[in-house]
Amino acid sequence: MPHPGQRPFVLTAVLLLTMLVAGGMAAHGQTLAAVKERGTLKCGVGQGLLGFSSQGDQNNWTGLDVDICRAIAAAIFGDPGKVTFTPLDAGSRFSALQSGAIDLLSRNSTWTMSRETSLGLLFAGVAYYDGQGFLLRREAGIDTALQLGGKTVCAQTGTTTELNVSDYFRANDMPLNVLTLGTAEETRTAYEQRKCDVLTSDVSQLYAERLKLADPDSHIILPEVISKEPLGPVVRQGDDQWFNLVKWTLYALINAEELGVKSTTLDDALKSTNPDIRRLVGSEGEFGRQLGLEPDWAARAVRAVGNYGEIFERNVGTQSRLSIPRGLNAMWTRGGILYAPPVR
DSSP states (O other), rough: OOGGGGHHHHHHHHHHHHHHHHHHHHHHHHHHHHHHHHHHEEEOOOBBTTTEEOOOOGOOOHHHHHHHHHHHHHHHHSOTTOOEEEOOOOTTTHHHHHHSSOOOOOHHHHHHHHHTTTEEEOOOOOEEOEEEOOOOOOOOGGOGGGGGGEEEEEETTTHHHHHHHHHHHHTTTTTOOEEEEEHHHHHHHHTTTTTTEEEEEEEHHHHHHHHSSHHHHGEOOOSSSOOEEEEOEEEETTTTHHHHHHHHHHHHHHHHHTTTTTTTTTTHTOOOOOHHHOOOHHHHSHHHHHTSTTHHHHHHHHHHHHHHHHHHHHTTTTTSOOOOOGGGGBGGGGOOBBBBOOOO
């Protein structure tokens, strides 16, 4: 039995615990409620990376990261157009999410431990498996990254790129000169002006940056990939419902490709007798309700932007200027590592 003098402390502890539980319950679902009330999804994207987030005429955004945002808007509203895009540089992307200026960050951002443990964020999955590489002039006569010792390398500050290139050169006992710049455009311009010999970034970004050079064919991307760069959508910690909604919308797009459900065959999928397809498109089960959405949430997303394979090929694959091979981003059944948990 506690001493009488301890009772105020015990009561205070119980009161605090009650407040914490109540606060946690209030936080649950607050992002989805705010998005629905506002009538639009606020999505942070890159400032202009071909294939991932590019702004064309009449404010027309295109790209893989952009389509992830549209898929989520479609899952919520049934309308992929109900999304507002905010272009963000590397230095401001996470603070914009932390402050609530955006609901979701869908920008080429690498999933790392420190970004979750120290920034209060959560990565909702991998939308693109990437890795860091090197671009340089063909005339240099270099065909392997192990010949880059002593070269000046241009890198963008505020990214994982700086540490990766430093680690690689140190591990291979090569001297390194790094020129860091604030934006991808400044980094590419410095390379064009021959202020550095090599441009380093994620391989997907190097494909895009090479197309912006005066003579793209005179520049090569070396075969070495020196890091793991899993890129995916990011949300704030503390709202499990929103985290699950974003995560499972991404997984729905991946599962749709595996099951052969396309934007052009969705009507057939809605009549399918395959249990996996029926659960995905909402013909059976209450998976949409569990996310705070309508039963056909995943069908809405696929109808709006296609399955993952359609999104990939349209933006960065064979149907795009980039023509990036599927590689690691192929389905696990086709030699890649793209894999999503089942809807069940």
